[in-house]
Amino acid sequence: MSKNNKNFRYIGKEVSRPEAPDKAAGKALYIHDLQRPGMLFGKIKFSTHGHARILNIDTSRAEKLPGVRAVITAYNTPELRIGFLRDNFALKKERVRQFRDEIAAVAAIDPDIASEAIDLIEVEYEPLPGVFTLQEAMTQGAPLVHEIDPQGKPRTGNRVPLNFHHESGNLEAGKNMARYIAEGEYSTQWVQQSCMGTAGCIAEFDMTNNLTLWAKTQIPFLAQRDFNQALSSMGLRGKNTRIIVPTLGGGFGTGLDTHAYEYIAILLAFQTGRPVKIIYNRDEEFANLSPRQSSQTKIIQGCDKNGKLTFRHVAVSQDNGAYTSWGATYPSVMMLPATSLYKVSNVYFHADLYYTNNTYSQAMRGYGNPELTWALESNMDELAENAGIDPYELRMKNCNEPGETTPMGLKISTCGLKECMETVAQKLEWKRSRSQGKCRGVGMASLFHVGGGGRIYRSDGSGLILKLDDFGNVNAYYGGVEMGQGLHSVLALGIAEALGVRPEKVFVNPTDTGTCPWDVGTHASRGAFMACNAAIKAANNLREKIFQYAEELFPKGVSKNLKKFQEKNPDYKPPDFDIKKATRKDNFDLKDGYVFIKDAPQEPWLSMELGSLLRAIHFREQGTMLTAQVFYDPPNELPDWDKGKGNMSATYAYGTQGVEVEVDTETGEVKILHMAAAHDVGKVLNPQALKGQMYGALAQGVGYALYEQVQSYKGKIMNPNFRDYKIPTIHEMDFPIDLEFIETNDSFGPFGAKGVGEPGLVPTAPAIANAICNAVGIRIRDLPITPEKVLEALRGSKKFEVSRRR
Amino acid sequence: MKKEINFTLNGSEVFLTVEAHKRLIDVLRDSLGHTGTKEGCGEGECGACTVIVNSRAVNSCLYPALEIEGKNVTTIEGLQSSGNQLSIIQKAFVEQGGIQCGFCTPGMIMSTKALLDSNPNPTEEEIRDALVGNLCRCTGYVQIIESVKLAADQLKNQ
Numbered sequence: 002m003s004k005n006n007k008n009f010r011y012i013g014k015e016v017s018r019p020e021a022p023d024k025a026a027g028k029a030l031y032i033h034d035l036q037r038p039g040m041l042f043g044k045i046k047f048s049t050h051g052h053a054r055i056l057n058i059d060t061s062r063a064e065k066l067p068g069v070r071a072v073i074t075a076y077n078t079p080e081l082r083i084g085f086l087r088d089n090f091a092l093k094k095e096r097v098r099q100f101r102d103e104i105a106a107v108a109a110i111d112p113d114i115a116s117e118a119i120d121l122i123e124v125e126y127e128p129l130p131g132v133f134t135l136q137e138a139m140t141q142g143a144p145l146v147h148e149i150d151p152q153g154k155p156r157t158g159n160r161v162p163l164n165f166h167h168e169s170g171n172l173e174a175g176k177n178m179a180r181y182i183a184e185g186e187y188s189t190q191w192v193q194q195s196c197m198g199t200a201g202c203i204a205e206f207d208m209t210n211n212l213t214l215w216a217k218t219q220i221p222f223l224a225q226r227d228f229n230q231a232l233s234s235m236g237l238r239g240k241n242t243r244i245i246v247p248t249l250g251g252g253f254g255t256g257l258d259t260h261a262y263e264y265i266a267i268l269l270a271f272q273t274g275r276p277v278k279i280i281y282n283r284d285e286e287f288a289n290l291s292p293r294q295s296s297q298t299k300i301i302q303g304c305d306k307n308g309k310l311t312f313r314h315v316a317v318s319q320d321n322g323a324y325t326s327w328g329a330t331y332p333s334v335m336m337l338p339a340t341s342l343y344k345v346s347n348v349y350f351h352a353d354l355y356y357t358n359n360t361y362s363q364a365m366r367g368y369g370n371p372e373l374t375w376a377l378e379s380n381m382d383e384l385a386e387n388a389g390i391d392p393y394e395l396r397m398k399n400c401n402e403p404g405e406t407t408p409m410g411l412k413i414s415t416c417g418l419k420e421c422m423e424t425v426a427q428k429l430e431w432k433r434s435r436s437q438g439k440c441r442g443v444g445m446a447s448l449f450h451v452g453g454g455g456r457i458y459r460s461d462g463s464g465l466i467l468k469l470d471d472f473g474n475v476n477a478y479y480g481g482v483e484m485g486q487g488l489h490s491v492l493a494l495g496i497a498e499a500l501g502v503r504p505e506k507v508f509v510n511p512t513d514t515g516t517c518p519w520d521v522g523t524h525a526s527r528g529a530f531m532a533c534n535a536a537i538k539a540a541n542n543l544r545e546k547i548f549q550y551a552e553e554l555f556p557k558g559v560s561k562n563l564k565k566f567q568e569k570n571p572d573y574k575p576p577d578f579d580i581k582k583a584t585r586k587d588n589f590d591l592k593d594g595y596v597f598i599k600d601a602p603q604e605p606w607l608s609m610e611l612g613s614l615l616r617a618i619h620f621r622e623q624g625t626m627l628t629a630q631v632f633y634d635p636p637n638e639l640p641d642w643d644k645g646k647g648n649m650s651a652t653y654a655y656g657t658q659g660v661e662v663e664v665d666t667e668t669g670e671v672k673i674l675h676m677a678a679a680h681d682v683g684k685v686l687n688p689q690a691l692k693g694q695m696y697g698a699l700a701q702g703v704g705y706a707l708y709e710q711v712q713s714y715k716g717k718i719m720n721p722n723f724r725d726y727k728i729p730t731i732h733e734m735d736f737p738i739d740l741e742f743i744e745t746n747d748s749f750g751p752f753g754a755k756g757v758g759e760p761g762l763v764p765t766a767p768a769i770a771n772a773i774c775n776a777v778g779i780r781i782r783d784l785p786i787t788p789e790k791v792l793e794a795l796r797g798s799k800k801f802e803v804s805r806r807r
Numbered sequence: 808m809k810k811e812i813n814f815t816l817n818g819s820e821v822f823l824t825v826e827a828h829k830r831l832i833d834v835l836r837d838s839l840g841h842t843g844t845k846e847g848c849g850e851g852e853c854g855a856c857t858v859i860v861n862s863r864a865v866n867s868c869l870y871p872a873l874e875i876e877g878k879n880v881t882t883i884e885g886l887q888s889s890g891n892q893l894s895i896i897q898k899a900f901v902e903q904g905g906i907q908c909g910f911c912t913p914g915m916i917m918s919t920k921a922l923l924d925s926n927p928n929p930t931e932e933e934i935r936d937a938l939v940g941n942l943c944r945c946t947g948y949v950q951i952i953e954s955v956k957l958a959a960d961q962l963k964n965q
Contacts, residue, residue: 024909027843485908
């Protein structure tokens with residue numbers, strides 16, 4: 002599928018994004034900026050208890066407030082079930098199971114009136130005992146978060162009925178072969194995606210009851226399916242939802258779900274007959290939008306006397322929150338590094354999830370990989386210490402290689418892991434830095450992730466339509482979503498490269514289920530991989546058509562050109578070249594928007610501008626317009642999750658990150674002095690966008706490691722604002738970063754490229770923890786690594802004089 | 808309660824009647840349709856709402872509308888020049904990859920303008936200090952700093 006030609010015209014060059022000028026001018030329209038005529042403003046009333054019976058909801062005072070057009074609850078609207086286990090509801094009835102449960106909603110003529118109306122709704126609760134930790138949820142006889150399952154059968158415990166399991170090789174034999182082992186329990190916290198543009202949507206019905214939803218989504222077509230089901234439940238079976246995606250203020254996984262607030266906007270729009278906009282303010286976003294899944298992982302690894310891994314045993318427990326969303330499927334992604342990062346043939350992986358009355362989680366960049374890699378790569382360093390082997394050496398001894406098939410059945414085509422680790426070690430001056438003392442140290446960690454799509458649904462496909470107009474412009478319609486990562490700009494580049502036109506002539510249209518072909522979603526780092534593979538397929542299709550017509554129209558076209566040229570240059574003598582003979586459809590090429598014969602002499606009149614050829618094809622009897630429509634579905638498989646086997650991606654991404662830190666033993670603060678990151682990206686398509694993705698991911702990784710934590714107390718989010726939830730500012734990223742891209746030129750990748758959206762934040766946290774251990778000899782196993790935890794560990798280690806706490 | 812206010816916006820005089828409890832950001836976005844200025848948090852923590860009032864960068868989400876009386880306001884809309892030309896700072900952000908999702912961009916650019924207007928030769932430390940109140944979740948800030956440096960260079964050479 003890829004072009005192995007290393008001399009690309011546009012691929013690999015620094016190109017700025019086509020939509021950047023509008024964003025710089027403040028002209029790009031986000032959901033927050035959009036208005037529809039007659040639009041109302043929706044607001045949601047959330048639960049004030051972690052677990053309680055709803056005794057009564059009194060909406061009468063809200064309904065009477067001037068300017069209010071609708072007040073809805075679960076009692077006056079049809080039941081809308083949401084989530085892939087169907088255990089959640091758009092509006093809650095009888096019971097609230099978490100603080101963010103949606104009790105009621107209001108639509109009013111302005112946001113202030115809507116807020117006031119929310120405050121006028123009175124709810125009577127009977128508090129119930131809840132479970133707020135995994136341990137509480139797992140206890141025999143604990144209060145049940147759900148007493149019946151979605152089918153109506155009574156539950157006996159809080160365990161979520163999902164199975165993630167993998168066993169390969171012979172674990173007992175592996176344990177027996179191990180000379181050294183390292184066993185540890187590691188945990189990761191909830192963090193918030195913290196998009197700068199908060200969540201929101203506008204729902205609007207037309208007078209035939211078809212729905213349009215302007216949505217902050219990464220899954221327009223899956224969302225269409227979800228909302229069509231909702232329409233059915235509303236008595237509108239057969240009616241259709243059109244999803245339009247405006248400019249997005251970030252995504253990072255928040256758009257991979259359909260949210261209660263969207264269903265509520267739809268219900269309000271239907272009830273009022275007017276467009277309804279719901280936007281979360283920052284407080285609401287922190288308190289009511291699902292964060293990244295938290296995790297607890299027990300891992301045991303062993304190696305022989307030479308450092309070769311002999312077994313790996315991984316058991317994960319997850320706090321599923323009150324309802325089930327994509328956090329519950331993180332273990333499917335965790336299985337990848339668990340079975341396939343470094344060579345180990347005796348592997349056990351298992352995950353259990355439990356309902357609690359805490360917030361439930363959704364997708365966030367990395368989707369389980371940062372969680373698992375935190376445990377795995379921290380543990381690798383602990384194993385290295387037990388075995389007396391340098392951690393870099395231990396990793397190299399077990400390095401993956403191209404051509405392997407891993408225990409999970411993943412087929413590794415290209416693998417740049419060795420080069421990645423070597424690069425990082427070299428950039429950090431590994432040997433010298435490991436023994437520098439002065440509370441300074443270095444650490445590294447690697448990553449393994451999907452890089453060629455990820456078949457998590459039955460289809461991993463991506464459709465693309467290319468429409469040529471009379472001017473040589475290419476109009477592209479693609480269902481993948483631009484959320485700032487640069488998907489639209491890399492698609493334009495890919496089309497330009499594969500077709501042979503200048504990138505400025507390629508226009509990627511807004512993502513809209515009404516016009517674009519189906520795409521499963523912009524997740525699993527699949528964007529550029531899919532879009533550019535589809536672009537190559539579609540471009541080849543168009544080139545065939547163009548050259549077919551050129552066979553017929555080229556001689557006439559260039560003879561017109563020659564006439565015009567000779568009028569301007571009367572002394573010109575054309576070279577001896579038989580145009581008619583050379584005019585064969587397989588003898589043409591298209592470059593920079595000009596069609597020409599491959600072996601013809603380079604004369605200025607001896608080519609046809611694409612637009613003029615297209616006009617010749619169009620403006621005549623039985624004329625036609627040229628379009629291409631393709632559906633690219635990559636060569637990967639849907640895994641069997643009960644067995645934990647299946648080659649879910651067409652190719653895989655590798656990388657290594659290393660950090661040099663200095664630990665302040667008086668304050669516990671960790672200062673990053675230097676970061677080195679080497680990533681196997683297959684091929685650099687758009688250097689500016691790729692660097693942007695990596696720097697941004699590194700910042701999120703640093704936040705995950707050191708600063709960010711959703712503080713939840715008995716289910717209530719205690720820090721729903723940027724004051725108390727700390728994402729890295731420009732000061733936290735004040736250290737040199739060495740970024741290196743290893744190009745392994747993968748044959749499945751378009752132009753050789755692999756997916757790059759997520760890998761950047763996967764190994765950052767363990768690299769930092771490993772560096773801290775090298776610096777001051779303490780091992781922190783729970784994220785985030787706060788100064789308090791560092792001081793506590795230093796006290797315990799007795800190596801440093803740490804002043805007593807007051 | 809409504810009150811009349813009169814101020815200068817991007818070089819033009821504005822006469823408006825606004826509700827007393829509104830903030831400058833509400834006046835800009837809702838009353839005047841200048842949606843370039845974004846609300847990221849409503850609490851002065853993220854800087855997405857940064858505009859320039861009498862040469863100082865301020866968080867318009869914390870600025871009471873009635874306080875704008877008689878003052879000079881510059882928003883992102885005021886930076887481009889006639890003939891649909893982006894300003895030098897805006898062009899630098901476009902060229903250097905300082906823009907990804909773009910939501911923090913108007914605020915980031917306004918903070919940059921306030922910095923370079925008062926300090927045309929900032930050190931990297933001074934750039935960081937000026938932008939510490941502008942949060943970005945996409946870029947990791949590296950290409951933003953490169954954009955500011957490029958803008959400073961180009962402004963000196965113009």
